[in-house]
Amino acid sequence: MLNRVILIGRLTRDPELRYTPAGVAVTQFTLAVDRPFVSSQSKEREADFIPVVTWRQLAETCANYLRKGRLAAVEGRMQVRSYDNNEGRKVYVTEVIADNVRFLESANSANREEGSYSGGSGGGYGGGGSGSGRNTRDQQQDPFLDDGKPIDISDDDLPF
Incomplete structure (x- = not known):
């Protein structure tokens, strides 16, 4: 059995951060995801x-x-x-419990990908930095920077 969801969309409002009585952080937000067709x-x-819904860190x-x-x-x-509401009726809620969120825009929307954070061990926030150093770093990590130009690879670099 498999239960896996991947969504890309825009937040409809700022995330709402709360803490459980045990002190565990929980955030709720709504993602507006475009349908692949026009009405x-x-x-x-x-x-x-x-x-x-996201939990903990x-x-x-x-x-x-x-935002x-x-x-x-x-x-x-x-x-x-x-859950049962105030009127005694059973209410069903369908939601996505996220274990990985990628921030695809920065605060000023100048960059395509700001960073990401995965819940659990082994994950880390990959964003941060600003100014001219940021642009240099992005250019060094862009695998398509020389798109269309020949790549100089020697036979020693090939694994076969």
């Missing part, structure tokens, strides 16, 4: 509004760096939970 009636692209990182309107990629699992 035949209104001739406009429609979107789905998907609730996302990932929750605090999202609350600190994500309304920012583009983000979310990886996680779909979860359906239920």
Whole structure:
């Protein structure tokens, strides 16, 4: 069985950071994800509004760096939970429990990818930095910087 979700969309509002009674951080936000087709009636692209929940360090990182309107990629699992509301009716909630969030825009939207953070061990925040040093670093990491130009590779560099 597999329960894996990958979404790319824009936040509809700033993330909401809370703490459980045990002191565990939890953040909730909604991601607006465009549908891959245009509505035949209104001739406009429609979107789905998907609730996302993050926990622990990932929750605090999202609350600190994500804002309304920012583009983000979310990886996680779909979860359906239920509770009884004040009227005694059972309410079902479907949400994505994220274990990895990538920030696809910086605060000034000048960069394509700001960084990412994975929840759990082994993950790390990859963003940070600003100014001219940032542009140099991006150029060194851009694998398509010399797109279309020949690459100088000697036979010793090839693994076969």
